[in-house]
Amino acid sequence: MPELPEVETVRAGLQNLIVGKTIENITHDWEKSFPNDPVAVSEFAINSKIKSVKRRAKVLLIELDSNYTLMTHLKMTGQLVYVGNERFGAGHPNDSLIGKLPDKSTRVTIDFTDNSNLFFNDQRKFGWMKLLPNELVSEEPFMQKVGPEPLELEFTDKIFNKRVNRRKNSNIKAVLLDQTVLAGVGNIYADESLWAAKIHPSTLVKDLKASQLKSLHHELILVFKLSIEKGGSTDRNYVNAEGKRGNYIDFANVFRREGKACRRCGTTIEKSRVAGRGTHFCPTCQT
DNA sequence: CACTTGACCTGTCCGC
DNA sequence: TGCGGACAGGTCAAGT
Numbered sequence: 614m615p616e617l618p619e620v621e622t623v624r625a626g627l628q629n630l631i632v633g634k635t636i637e638n639i640t641h642d643w644e645k646s647f648p649n650d651p652v653a654v655s656e657f658a659i660n661s662k663i664k665s666v667k668r669r670a671k672v673l674l675i676e677l678d679s680n681y682t683l684m685t686h687l688k689m690t691g692q693l694v695y696v697g698n699e700r701f702g703a704g705h706p707n708d709s710l711i712g713k714l715p716d717k718s719t720r721v722t723i724d725f726t727d728n729s730n731l732f733f734n735d736q737r738k739f740g741w742m743k744l745l746p747n748e749l750v751s752e753e754p755f756m757q758k759v760g761p762e763p764l765e766l767e768f769t770d771k772i773f774n775k776r777v778n779r780r781k782n783s784n785i786k787a788v789l790l791d792q793t794v795l796a797g798v799g800n801i802y803a804d805e806s807l808w809a810a811k812i813h814p815s816t817l818v819k820d821l822k823a824s825q826l827k828s829l830h831h832e833l834i835l836v837f838k839l840s841i842e843k844g845g846s847t848d849r850n851y852v853n854a855e856g857k858r859g860n861y862i863d864f865a866n867v868f869r870r871e872g873k874a875c876r877r878c879g880t881t882i883e884k885s886r887v888a889g890r891g892t893h894f895c896p897t898c899q900t
Numbered sequence: 901c902a903c904t905t906g907a908c909c910t911g912t913c914c915g916c
Numbered sequence: 917t918g919c920g921g922a923c924a925g926g927t928c929a930a931g932t
Binding site: 645688689690718735736737738739780782783787849888889 | 902903904905906908911
């Protein structure tokens with residue numbers, strides 16, 4: 614599901630593909646996917662140009678030259694796929710999308726004046742695109758409380774330790790998933806970083822040594838960087854802005870590897886439930 | 901207050 | 917083959 618590396622991959626793709634294009638029209642078939650006042654859409658989105666595409670946590674910020682932003686959350690099954698008239702080349706996934714979108718999971722369609730389109734597809738309808746004046750983006754409740762960006766240089770192991778320790782009595786997996794502690798971690802990278810740091814997902818924060826948290830901070834950053842390099846994880850639905858799947862899942866050490874051998878010690882990887890989520894871990898080397 | 905669970909949705913998979 | 921139910925997991929609201 615789109616976590617930080619997937620959202621970042623979509624952001625980078627959109628930055629290349631849609632900046633400079635002018636919005637001609639926007640249509641939607643599900644109100645909660647596009648909860649906006651039609652008058653505001655017509656006044657501040659239609660005929661506006663895409664200025665830039667940014668990201669904060671798992672939220673995409675599509676900035677328009679009207680000083681409004683299309684704030685977008687993909688939640689679990691959201692996709693933002695650009696389909697143009699140009700061909701990317703033989704076998705390129707985007708070429709095969711021409712004429713296939715919109716489909717039954719398309720919630721919002723953005724038409725650009727050059728006849729290209731941006732489709733917001735979302736099978737489960739949990740995601741949304743909200744049009745907001747730029748200055749109100751940071752006022753959104755989520756933006757107010759979301760924690761630091763893990764890939765920023767100022768996100769040191771000391772800061773990580775301090776923020777994680779706000780929730781001493783919770784298990785470490787629940788804390789990693791808590792967006793107010795730090796931004797961007799979801800189920801895949803919580804499991805992967807805990808395996809890399811050799812920490813059992815249900816360990817309570819108060820029982821973790823400083824050295825373990827230091828290791829977890831280090832491994833989490835490495836996992837995020839590797840995943841971005843591989844174009845993110847396609848578990849089920851995820852595709853990038855060109856409709857292409859990510860390759861990180863081939864490098865995953867525990868996620869969806871239950872029943873297989875741990876790549877570090879050979880023990881069979883197990884799956885259980887921690888923090889209300891399917892949780893994958895090695896019972897021998899994660900203690 | 902800290903923490904956990906249920907709701908929001910649809911598609912897929914599993915057992916009968 | 918069809919059908920009911922479990923499951924997938926990001927975030928907010930409600931519950932303990």
